[in-house]
Amino acid sequence: MSLNKKVGFVFRQENCVGCGACTVACQIHNELPENHRFRKVDRYEVKRDDGAIDVWLSHSCMHCENPACLMVCPAKAYHVRDDGIVVLDREKCTGCGLCASACPYAAVSIREDDGKADKCNMCVELLDRGMKPACVSGCPVECLDVGNLQEVLKRPSASKQGIGYGDCITKPNLVIIKERA
Numbered sequence: 337m338s339l340n341k342k343v344g345f346v347f348r349q350e351n352c353v354g355c356g357a358c359t360v361a362c363q364i365h366n367e368l369p370e371n372h373r374f375r376k377v378d379r380y381e382v383k384r385d386d387g388a389i390d391v392w393l394s395h396s397c398m399h400c401e402n403p404a405c406l407m408v409c410p411a412k413a414y415h416v417r418d419d420g421i422v423v424l425d426r427e428k429c430t431g432c433g434l435c436a437s438a439c440p441y442a443a444v445s446i447r448e449d450d451g452k453a454d455k456c457n458m459c460v461e462l463l464d465r466g467m468k469p470a471c472v473s474g475c476p477v478e479c480l481d482v483g484n485l486q487e488v489l490k491r492p493s494a495s496k497q498g499i500g501y502g503d504c505i506t507k508p509n510l511v512i513i514k515e516r517a
Contacts, residue, residue, distance in 0.1 A: 341418055341419055341420065341484075342401075342419060342420035342484070342485045342486070342509060343399075343419050343420055343421065343458070343463070343482050343483065343484060343485065343509075344398075344399060344420065344482065344483070344485045344488070344509030344510060344511060345395075345396070345398075345399075345458070345480065345481070345482055345509070345510045345511070346480070346481040346482065346483045346488050346494075346510075346511050346513060347393075347394055347395075347479060347480055347481075347498070347510060347511070347512055347513065348478075348479040348480075348512075348513045348515075348516070349391060349392070349393065349479070349498050349499060349512050349513070349514070350391075350514065350515065350516045351477050351478070351479035351516055352377075352391075352392040352393075352394055352477065352479045352480075353392070353477055354377055354379055354390065354392035355377075355476065355477075356377050357474045357475055357476050358375050358377065358394050358471035358472075358474050358475050358480055359373055359375045359376065359377055359394075359471070360474065361470045361471055361473060361474020361475075362374050362375045362396070362456070362469075362470050362471045362474070364470070365459065365470030366470070369447075369448070369449065371448070372445065372447060372448075372454070373445075374396050374397070374443075374454075374455060374456035375394060375395070375396040375456065375471045376394075376395060376396070377392055377393070377394045377395075378392065378393045378395070378500055379391075379392055380392070380393065380499050380500050382499060391499045391500075393498065393499065393500035393501055394471070394475075394479070394480055395441065395443070395500075395501065395510065396443055396455075396456035396471065397422060397441070397443040397444070397455045397456035397457075397458070398441050398443060398506070398508030398509055398510050399420055399421050399422045399458060399508070399509045400422065400506035400507055400508045400509065401420070401506070401507035401508075401509065402505065402506045402507050403416065403422045403506060404435075404438035404439055404440065404506050405422065405424075405435035405436075405438055405439050405444050405453075405455070406422065406435075407438070408434040408435060408437075408438045409434060409435050410430070410432065410434070411428045411429060411430045411432070412428065413425045413426070413428035413429045413430075413435075413453070414435070417460070420485070420509055421457065421458050421460055421463075422455075422457075423457050423460065424444075424453060424454070424455055424457065426452050426453070426454065429452040429453045430452075431446065431450075431451040431452045431453070433446055433453070435453050436453060440504055440506060441508065443455055443456065458482065459471075463482070468481070468482065469482060483511075485509055485511065488511045488513075489511060491513065493513050493514045493515040494511050494512070494513055494514075495511070495512045495513075495514055496508075496510075496511065496512070497512065498512035498514070
């Protein structure tokens with residue numbers, strides 16, 4: 337798979353206000369139960385010379401280059417599309433839970449209603465029609481987007497590191513933009 341074909345989430349961490357609108361938009365679009373979330377917003381308190389500030393991390397499935405979920409799934413329910421998006425075929429899922437345990441980002445969860453794994457698919461049904469994922473469209477401050485990773489990583493402010501997030505062996509495809517828009 338060529339890097340120039342890969343898409344990933346792009347997050348302007350310094351712009352995020354922690355409102356959770358991305359989480360709600362995702363839940364509504366995917367018709368998820370109230371207690372089930374594909375996208376989460378975590379709060380981190382960062383101490384500075386002039387006091388402490390809250391910094392937020394909006395995250396979901398990282399659509400990793402080396403997805404742990406895919407590697408451990410005995411049912412072969414996961415596959416990686418040519419654009420790098422990791423997709424779960426819930427029909428193949430046996431509910432063993434190995435994928436949820438293996439994911440270093442806690443992006444895979446087991447649904448209470450049917451006992452099967454579930455996760456963000458980056459709204460491939462929308463992307464394939466030229467639209468943005470629900471979480472991106474739902475962000476009122478426009479700090480979340482998707483983009484071609486090769487192009488995004490050329491920006492001087494782009495990084496694979498952020499507060500509450502860092503690159504790991506699975507090679508996650510989330511890029512943090514470290515400048516306020």
